[in-house]
Amino acid sequence: MIQPGLIVICGPTATGKSRLALHLAERLGGPILSADSRQVYREFDIGTAKPSREEQSQVPHHLIDICDPTETFTLAQFQQQAQELIAQYQAQGIIPLLVGGTGLYIKAVVQGLKIPQVGPQLELRSQLPDQTQSYGWLQQVDPSSAAKIHPNDRVRTLRALEVYYVTGLPLSQQQGRCPPTYPILQIGLDDQDLELHTQRIQQRTQVMIEQGWLTEIRNLMEQYGPKLPLLNTLGYQEMRQHLQHEISLEQAQDLTVIHTRQFAKRQRTWFRADPTITWLAASNPDWLVLEQVIDRFIRPL
Template sequence: MTISTISQPPRLIVICGATATGKSGLAIQLAERLGSVILSADSRLVYREFDIGTAKPTREERQRVPHYLIDICEPTETLTVADYQDQAQHLIAKAPESPPLLLVGGTGLYLKSIVRGMKIPRVAPQLELRSQLEALGQFQCYQILQQIDPMAAQKIHANDQVRTLRALEVYYITGRPISEQKGENPPDYPIFQIGLQCESDALNSRIQRRTEEMIEKGFVQEVEQLCQKYGSELSLLETLGYQEIKQYLAGDISLETAKELTVLHTRQFAKRQRTWFRAISEIQWFDAESPNLLDEVFYFINSRKSH
């Protein structure tokens, strides 16, 4: 294990990794030992009422350790990465310098927005403008992007409609190319980044077990209530787990098939997360299956502080 030399104690400890690797469990134990609080970095935990299917920390867990950036948004609202960054940075700025804060989750962009200090254009989604641009077709939109922001066009694939529309949207609202408004301004405080990983078979078993537990805790009833309250077209109900259970409730597939699809799609999602986090050299990796995980992480933190 390579230990970098940092003379200052961390202001922020990141705990990241793929879904179902046990980030929340470790974070709660570590927070209790350090006397810390937890800042969530999960793009679905910000929404109220989406609890079981997102593996949101329970009321009891949140009583053990204070959690922030959970249940801060209505399901009908949209919390952008810029919104998240504003709220997280505000919490970090007003918190005491000691003990460190724990930033915990698997949403790569949320974590990057804080750790790297991403400069994000403050432009809310413009639905009317987007619909007008979509009507032009992706081919013509991309041609426009090449003219107004060639630097952005070089980084965006010609078939990537989402990023093309976002770049055009930012340009038409601000009058400046999105490429000029991006960049990074990393914070000046020390950050330790801890990643949890485990072998594919072990992770698959964890995902299978967690999916079964969600069903036992009333996941089907949660989705049913959300559909009744907000309508089945709610965008959050198209996300992992909720979409599959919604198909079951519609009578399109059996519950067993819904569980199998949830496991499959969660495994695919975890693979994408691993790819994202593996590209970050600053992360120190730990075996999520280790029986001494808490002690190993605690030792690592103290070792780096003492150098």
């Protein structure tokens, strides 16, 4: 009997994670669980590098297209749904693959983060003062969380205040970990040659435009308005600015590449901090090493 567990494929954007995942999923007969914080949203397809219909027909895909662009999908919701899917497949003796570049999504599953079940508090957010005052308030009600948050980090400051506002307890007192008991194999994809990675980002950006990315964004703007928060995310913001005649298409492409490189650098820093990840070269992965690692992981008990 195959030992039930979980295989994680992670790393910076544009390193070939989806391609590797398809290869392993077909070989192992398991599903792919997306760990991408934007692929959960319907209609955001091309700019999020969402697997094509053909790719999704090859093996089961989950945690893709599960909420509307106007909804808020929380980390807690992702963790719960991912854990339920993992348990369902493991009960059948199947090893699922968790694939993506959203580090916090992966960490929530792999380390079993304890996440307060508190949704966004829009009324609270509208009443909060500027960041300096908000951070000062957080320092008073939850100094431990404030010490871990940069004074200019508005998103994390608001989140910590929301948790305190709803539960009456500091976020720092509600956090912790309950790691899964099943075995986990983490495989990372990355390139040491950053220039090669930049070329891959440039090529992917061009392909996205050729696939109709601008039409996708134009349709989203017409249906939901240009102020839809998701239209301010990587790539979509730059292309939206072009469609609103603020910058040229060439400028939008250049900015997308620059910002994607910056995002990849942050992802690289996040994942490299985890010593349990086995790294492969994205441009030329050592398939023999990979096969050996996988074989050891799935060896019958």
